[in-house]
Amino acid sequence: MSASQIGLMGLGTMGSALALNIAEKGYDIAVWNRTTAKTKDFVVEAGDLASRITPCESLEAFVNAIERPRTIILMVPAGAPVDQQIADLEPYLAPDDLIIDAGNANFNDTTRRMRDVKFPFLGVGVSGGEEGARHGPSIMVGGAKENWERVAPILKAIAAKHEGEPCADWMGEAGAGHFVKTVHNGIEYADMQLIAEVYGIMRDGLGLGASEIGDVFDRWNEGVLQSYLIEISGKVAHTEDAASGGPLLDIIEDAAGQKGTGRWTAIEAQHLASIVPVIEAAVAARNMSARRGQRRDLQDVFGAAPQGVDSASIPLDKLEAALICGKILCYSQGFDMIATAFAQNGWDDNLPGIAKVWREGCIIRSGMLDDMATALAEQPGRSLMASPLFADRLKATEGALRHVVVTAMAKGLPIPALSSALAYFDTMRTARGTANMIQGQRDFFGLHGFKRLDDGSENQHGPWASN
Numbered sequence: 152m153s154a155s156q157i158g159l160m161g162l163g164t165m166g167s168a169l170a171l172n173i174a175e176k177g178y179d180i181a182v183w184n185r186t187t188a189k190t191k192d193f194v195v196e197a198g199d200l201a202s203r204i205t206p207c208e209s210l211e212a213f214v215n216a217i218e219r220p221r222t223i224i225l226m227v228p229a230g231a232p233v234d235q236q237i238a239d240l241e242p243y244l245a246p247d248d249l250i251i252d253a254g255n256a257n258f259n260d261t262t263r264r265m266r267d268v269k270f271p272f273l274g275v276g277v278s279g280g281e282e283g284a285r286h287g288p289s290i291m292v293g294g295a296k297e298n299w300e301r302v303a304p305i306l307k308a309i310a311a312k313h314e315g316e317p318c319a320d321w322m323g324e325a326g327a328g329h330f331v332k333t334v335h336n337g338i339e340y341a342d343m344q345l346i347a348e349v350y351g352i353m354r355d356g357l358g359l360g361a362s363e364i365g366d367v368f369d370r371w372n373e374g375v376l377q378s379y380l381i382e383i384s385g386k387v388a389h390t391e392d393a394a395s396g397g398p399l400l401d402i403i404e405d406a407a408g409q410k411g412t413g414r415w416t417a418i419e420a421q422h423l424a425s426i427v428p429v430i431e432a433a434v435a436a437r438n439m440s441a442r443r444g445q446r447r448d449l450q451d452v453f454g455a456a457p458q459g460v461d462s463a464s465i466p467l468d469k470l471e472a473a474l475i476c477g478k479i480l481c482y483s484q485g486f487d488m489i490a491t492a493f494a495q496n497g498w499d500d501n502l503p504g505i506a507k508v509w510r511e512g513c514i515i516r517s518g519m520l521d522d523m524a525t526a527l528a529e530q531p532g533r534s535l536m537a538s539p540l541f542a543d544r545l546k547a548t549e550g551a552l553r554h555v556v557v558t559a560m561a562k563g564l565p566i567p568a569l570s571s572a573l574a575y576f577d578t579m580r581t582a583r584g585t586a587n588m589i590q591g592q593r594d595f596f597g598l599h600g601f602k603r604l605d606d607g608s609e610n611q612h613g614p615w616a617s618n
């Protein structure tokens with residue numbers, strides 16, 4: 152067989168799907184996996200595509216199977232496995248061979264590797280789960296532009312397409328690709344949490360069954376909320392469990408797992424002094440979900456909080472509008488965070504380009520992202536919330552969000568992300584805030600100084616009243 156055009160290491164869920172996608176697009180690919188048995192199984196399961204795949208049992212054979220200058224994709228867990236794979240490859244590589252880390256790396260690690268790895272290196276975020284990797288993911292590339300240009304044809308070929316346009320693009324230098332993927336995942340957490348909260352309102356407040364809730368999500372998926380996450384939420388709610396004969400959703404433990412990318416977004420937001428409270432609320436909510444024992448204990452102490460809500464008091468169209476409002480606010484926070492990080496890192500940001508790459512293939516793909524790409528292009532440097540289209544949508548839905556938050560909170564239904572979205576909106580649309588009190592307190596106890604509004608003078612102090 153002639154040399155493969157590309158190599159891929161790590162034939163897990165994502166790597167094997169990506170390798171098949173690459174082969175299907177007409178590229179010859181060499182593959183290697185730590186556990187050799189999986190490599191053998193993979194080729195058997197590749198069917199007709201096996202003719203384009205060169206399975207390798209040793210790293211040396213793998214590297215030698217790839218045409219030079221080589222391109223090698225790593226699809227292994229973040230952290231030490233990536234460093235280990237790079238170190239193991241090093242003795243076999245030539246100086247112009249390109250390594251692509253396509254896993255969910257922490258962008259700080261990617262920036263470090265970009266500096267320390269002796270070979271051209273790209274940090275690439277891939278989203279879409281197994282199905283996306285197999286048939287067209289969203290691909291966010293970071294690193295030197297000339298390295299992106301080396302692999303752009305193949306990455307664009309395997310990416311999802313929006314009206315023919317590939318959802319794969321260069322996000323910027325260094326760790327920019329993995330940074331954008333991290334914020335994507337932060338938004339993914341927030342979007343999922345907002346959906347889970349309206350599910351909770353329907354289940355515990357309105358007393359709807361799983362299948363009825365599935366119908367609601369199906370209907371919403373025909374409107375402004377059309378998205379992959381709403382679509383799969385409908386499917387999850389409709390699924391019956393053969394063993395119990397009831398909805399599968401009802402017997403799934405209410406403790407969410409997490410691999411850490413949402414947490415990375417929240418941590419990075421704090422480093423940047425960026426404002427992503429809905430994402431932070433979603434990460435906290437996953438953490439709270441995992442404390443099942445503590446929640447049971449506190450329910451014993453205080454009694455169960457959720458009370459039924461009169462169905463007339465939260466009509467489903469208001470709930471839909473509240474979700475639309477919360478979603479716009481959380482995406483707005485995510486885009487603001489990317490803009491802040493890119494400015495601090497000296498990377499050129501292209502927020503409309505990022506929204507375009509997210510339109511198809513990724514977990515947060517939705518109709519709304521197309522509108523966001525347009526809105527962000529119309530007003531560069533301005534928050535999505537202030538764009539004419541989304542300002543109008545916020546004005547049209549803000550009342551519903553307020554109504555749902557007030558009603559749900561009055562009944563003790565937990566809605567950390569929805570309520571945080573509303574608090575963010577109210578804070579950010581209030582020109583005269585309350586931090587003058589904090590500045591007064593800081594100066595009172597620590598002489599930290601304040602700025603006067605009347606004459607603009609800085610670093611002013613009391614005197615403060617003594618009683």
Ligand SMILES: NC(=O)C1=CN([C@@H]2O[C@H](COP(=O)(O)OP(=O)(O)OC[C@H]3O[C@@H](n4cnc5c(N)ncnc54)[C@H](OP(=O)(O)O)[C@@H]3O)[C@@H](O)[C@H]2O)C=CC1
Nearest residue numbers: 161162163164165166185186226227228229232254255280
């Ligand atoms: N699953 C998903 O939906 C998505 C995952 N990702 C990211 O893609 C990457 C891979 O995830 P996924 O395919 O789900 O993971 P899997 O657990 O399915 O597969 C992991 C792969 O990495 C290999 N591996 C694990 N540890 C090491 C190591 N120390 N050295 C060498 N190889 C190792 C495994 O080999 P072996 O067979 O020997 O165990 C296996 O091939 C991760 O970074 C993940 O965060 C990104 C987007 C979506």
Ligand SMILES: O=C(CO)[C@H](O)[C@H](O)COP(=O)(O)O
Nearest residue numbers: 278279408409410411412514
């Ligand atoms: O990157 C992804 C999708 O974009 C992965 O599915 C991600 O690993 C899911 O994250 P978590 O396990 O933390 O929910």
